[in-house]
Amino acid sequence: MWRTRIAGAVLLAGAVTGLAAGPAQAQEYRYWSFWQGKGSSWAYATEGPATMRPADGAVAGFRFAVSADSAAAGKPRTAAGFDAICHGTPAKDGRKRVGIVIDFGTATDAPGGERPPKPRTQCAQVAEDASAGEALAAVARPLRYDSRALLCAIAGYPEAGCAEQVEGAKEPASSAAPSSGAAADGRDAGGGGDASGAGAGGPSAGLVGGVAAVVVLGAAAVWQARRRRG
Structure with a gap:
């Protein structure tokens, strides 16, 4: 009996994972994502550029x-x-240097009628307490935002649109779209790396996996307790 219930729990966990992952796979959005430099590689930012305050020598992407x-x-x-990025920018007292990498993406990702500029790097020299968003604003204007203070364009690209659902996606766009969350001028657009509050595009694999594990392990614990009593 208890083995049957455990098997049912496993199936339920699989169903939870599948249902939660489905919408994220069905919807695709065009947006700016935000990254932190880790040596020569990249890690998805854990908070938005409006709140992240990088140290001197950091790189934001x-x-x-x-x-x-x-x-x-x-x-x-x-x-x-x-x-x-910053070898040609000497250090100054009371200021910090932040390397900025801007990748405008590929022609495939570009909105209709637009062509992405070439990737660029610049060294922002800003106040010691400046955010990553303020460092971006120092070297990549004009920036464009929507009514939610969501970063929509860097250096004028793209000319229109903001984290919109791409054509052909199966689900209607909603507030769950990934956000570029990059309120780069200091306005808080939400936390997270989707260049801001990213991750809003669907449940994280870690969260879904955790739910599944709790369901399965909980059922196993009950079965073991019953077995000891027997």
Whole structure:
């Protein structure tokens, strides 16, 4: 009997995982994602550029792409090397240097009628307490936002649109779309890396997996307790 219930729990966990992952796979959005340099590689940012305050010598990356959720977002294609970006910018007292990498994405990801500029790197020299968003604003204007203070364009790209669902996606766009969350001028657009509050494009694999594990392990614990009593 208890073995039957455990098997049922396993099936339920699988169903939870499948149902939760489905919408994220069905919807794809075009948006700016936000990254932190880790040596020469990239890690998805854990908070938005409006609240993250990088130290002197840090590198912040922004990538424009189409993806279903933050876990699938493309990384900047330029290495996150601070020395290569800021070697020509001498240090100054009371200021910090932040390497900025901007990857405008591919022609495939570009909105209709637009062509992405070439990737670029710049060294932002800003106040010691400046956010990553303020560092971006120092080197990549004009920036464009929507009514939610969501970062829609960097250096004028793209000309229109903001984290919109791409054509052909199966589900209607909703507030669950990945956000570029990059209120780069200091306005808080939400937390997270989808260049801001990313990850909003669907439940994270870790969360779904955790739910599944709780269901299965809980059922196993009950079965073991019954077995000891027997």
